[in-house]
Amino acid sequence: MPIRLPLALLAAAWAAPPARADDPVKVSYFKDIRPILQQHCNGCHQPAKPQGGYVTTAHPDLFKAGERGKPGVVAGKPAASYLLDQVRPGKSGKPEMPKGRDPLTSEQVKLLTAWVQQGAADDTPASAKAVAVDADHPPKYSAPPVVTALAFAPDGTALAVTGYHEVLLYDTAKYDLKARLIGISERVQAVAYSPDGKKLAAVGGAPGRFGEVQVWNPETEKLLVSAPVTFDTLYGVSWSPDGKGLAFGCADNTVRAVDPLTGKQTLQMGTHSDWVLGTVYAQDGEHLVSVSRDMSMKLTEVDTQRFIDNVTSITPGALKGGLMALDRRPVKARRMTKVPQDEGGKFVEKVYDEVVVAGADGAPRLYKIHREVKRVIGDDANRIREYERMPGRVSGLAFNADGTRFAAASSLDGKGEVRVYDTEKGSKVVCEKVSGPAYAVAWHPDGKLIASAGFDGAVWLHDPATGKLVNSFVVLPKSAPKAGAR
């Protein structure tokens, strides 16, 4: 079983209304202060990225001094607490912190001040304390984690695999663990290398508390950006072809993108009506395609952040169940297409930007991103073809480098399947010895290997031409002392 948080307990604690600063009641670190730090400070002040030498992720660290040598919090003494000094408007009229972001509200500043005044105690319940994990306190595994995403580095030398609270980097020479990228998100839902391979993006968060975009330098293992986004987990991260945009899906039904250098939001599109689970940029980088549990695939114009079109049919019943995964065909497809009668009705060769998409109904489908004909009720005009249905739901899809084949991962009733489809012919190869539900799949850049993984924490390495299992390993980092102590 995967390691689970005492969610019921956290939820119960969170259900209590937060204190107001002007109430005579005691301000709670756990309920009032920690969420403020989580949303506004932890991104830049965590063990993996202690800006100014100061850490806000754990209660004891708040009392320490940063690079300027002034203690952040002095219990009972707001005037001596540098943290409070930094969040209050200074000479410029603007507070120093959160740096480059919107200031805290006066209510939040009052809460922080009252908490310091009242003694700055830690009232975190013992059960919630046990889950404190960060770069200084690596997660300990008593069982392999559920793997939700995988990605090969563009040069093929590394495989990134999601773990609990971290992304694990494996050296593909022997599949030795070479790095643990531990951020503040409990769950990492998706990973993607930048097109040049110099950055690795990971998105996730803590359900019902915060979402986070992480950007790492996989070479130095340094966390470059940690940006808080929304109050729930994020999904389906993708890079723009020029590496300047980073898009992802949110549980507040929005598609968003940030600047990967700063974490600042650059796009938000809100016409989905359920969680957005996957994103991918069109080849020109000017459009973004997103899929959602609302069963639709939508097209957004990047520059204007405008919703352009439903790529899938919006006719009720045309799709069954939510869409969970998509991948863009890496090279444009040439197809013979009949031009309209009034233009001669001949077949001409046209070039298309295409995506493969799948979800709860198990059938992968190939779509062109851009519409050519006017929408007619009941049509599914962008659809090119449908492939043989997989058992269960498909949550992982990946094209090979030339787009001639794609791999798909599915899960149903404790079992999983990984298949490779020929994009044009539709023929399939079923991969052998997949020991559990499969959630994710990635294609090695040389085209000769696919990696897949899922519920039981095993990573399967298959030959996509034959479906033979060529190697496998279990994700279970042992570098932490006393594995299984939790």
Ligand code: HEC
């Ligand atoms: C976007 C990044 C970012 C965010 C968000 C942020 N900080 Fe900072 N913080 C910095 C940097 C960078 C420094 C180093 C000094 C500087 O550049 O101003 C710093 C310095 C500090 C220091 C002084 C440490 C020292 O001794 O030098 C304190 C205290 C502090 N931050 C508190 C906070 C608090 C509290 C929040 C949330 C309300 C916050 N910061 C949010 C980037 C950030």
